[in-house]
């Protein structure tokens with residue numbers, strides 16, 4: 001039985017992954033940001049999986065204080081973490097900044113992953129063989145990385161520009177983590193879940209909603225199907241020892257050229273460390 005923490009477990013593919021992994025008999029820690037909703041999801045996952053070792057912790061990935069509290073709460077209650085699934089993600093129609101002063105998409109989708117992962121890394125290493133799963137997107141192929149304007153203050157904000165940058169950051173972080181985990185028997189892999197009919201695009205402009213409704217029903221896969229690459233990377237013996245890769249449909253795929261750039265990955269790591277420093 002593995003201890004598996006899943007962020008963004010209250011909706012979409014994170015929720016469905018929680019059900020599948022609970023059915024496999026693991027101890028699941030579902031992370032949500034709303035207490036009532038998260039408690040409801042835990043009850044549902046327990047009922048659907050027949051596994052009562054499903055619990056929850058709360059954390060808002062747009063707040064570094066909250067992510068630190070989440071990591072502290074995890075440490076207080078658990079002594080091992082075999083699989084960390086970084087999945088919570090969102091989009092913002094308008095540019096906004098978090099209470100930490102960072103553009104909200106980058107803060108939530110990238111720095112949230114980065115901070116939680118680095119805060120829990122020692123427990124993951126202690127639990128080896130262990131795995132870290134990073135939910136990115138095929139959108140990362142279109143992502144850009146401008147370290148002089150990470151938050152689109154100068155360059156002009158766009159919902160997709162911000163989202164694809166954050167998802168590129170997910171793949172770059174995977175690469176940097178792989179290097180740091182060498183010899184530690186902890187793997188880290190990124191993935192695209194497919195185009196999945198979930199709530200994520202509720203944050204897109206209102207005028208796109210009718211179009212999205214049609215696209216969802218005609219072309220998108222279900223959240224159950226979307227969860228498959230997560231659960232595959234989390235527990236399948238087929239990927240044992242495989243690390244630093246980017247997967248689509250349970251197959252490794254070469255990520256974007258920029259996502260393979262060592263110097264960019266290292267620069268992002270250093271900048272992320274600076275941005276999550278408590279005094280930053």
Ligand SMILES: NC(=O)c1ccc[n+]([C@@H]2O[C@H](COP(=O)([O-])OP(=O)(O)OC[C@H]3O[C@@H](n4cnc5c(N)ncnc54)[C@H](OP(=O)(O)O)[C@@H]3O)[C@@H](O)[C@H]2O)c1
Pocket residue numbers: 007008009010011012013014032033034037059060061062087088089090108135136137138192193194195196197198199200201
């Ligand atoms: N759907 C797709 O087509 C697609 C494609 C490529 C990649 N992805 C990636 O898949 C992941 C999951 O997305 P999804 O499609 O399943 O979307 P979803 O149904 O909207 O689920 C997103 C999850 O993230 C949580 N979340 C969002 N902002 C948060 C915050 N500030 N703090 C804590 N939790 C937060 C949500 O919590 P609430 O329940 O409280 O809202 C929810 O549990 C994301 O990383 C996304 O980028 C999705």
